[in-house]
Amino acid sequence: MKKKIVVFSGAGISAESGVKTFRDHDGLWENHRIEDVASPEGFRKNPQLVLDFYNARRRQLNEVEPNDAHLILAELQEFYDVEIITQNVDDLHERAGSKKVLHLHGELKKARPIDSDVDIVVWENDLNVGDKNDKGVQLRPHIVWFGETVSEMENAIEITSTADYFIVIGTSMTVYPAAGLIHYLPDDCEIFVIDPKLSNSYTKSEHYFQMSATEGMKILTKKFLNNMK
Structure with a gap:
């Protein structure tokens, strides 16, 4: 599996x-x-x-077109069960080839x-x-406009609770209720954060990449592919 x-x-x-x-x-x-x-x-x-x-x-x-970060995530599907929960309302993850994408805030x-x-x-x-x-x-x-219910939140929580690895890309994790997802991760789940502006407050320093999404995913994907050997 x-x-x-x-x-x-x-x-x-x-x-x-x-x-x-x-x-x-x-x-x-x-x-x-x-x-x-x-x-x-x-x-x-x-x-x-x-x-x-x-x-x-x-x-x-x-x-616009999907960038390398989107494409790398799609390529990882060959080796891992990859599910994406996004706050974005664009379709770039899907256009890159990702099969399991949940849009929290609509499309x-x-x-x-x-x-x-x-x-x-x-x-x-x-x-x-x-x-x-x-x-x-x-x-x-x-x-999903301000003041409206995030109807996909329960589905997002269910997905999060099954993670072996949790990758945060390009979000400050300050918008609730979405930011609360991190509290539903399994205890043994490894957390990785990629963001050029975000201060590291909730993961190990070696799992924190203060860089662009593309730069971070190029480094991180090597780790995940090495895990397959």
């Missing part, structure tokens, strides 16, 4: 592909307050503004009706006011 690698990825891995975070140094998202473009209240107040914000992000996905290329969080449909193009499902209900981005 293959050993289990669980990866917890954040904006840092996608940034290397050129995906914009949209969060400026002053806390604004493309000159908008977070509450205006990433909350149910903002959507009720100005739905087209919110839809346009995510339309721009969805279009950008057509301009840009999906939409759902405003009255349900389960009737999810694939949506590749712009989404506008007037776009409805077959029941006549307005569609919204399949994104």
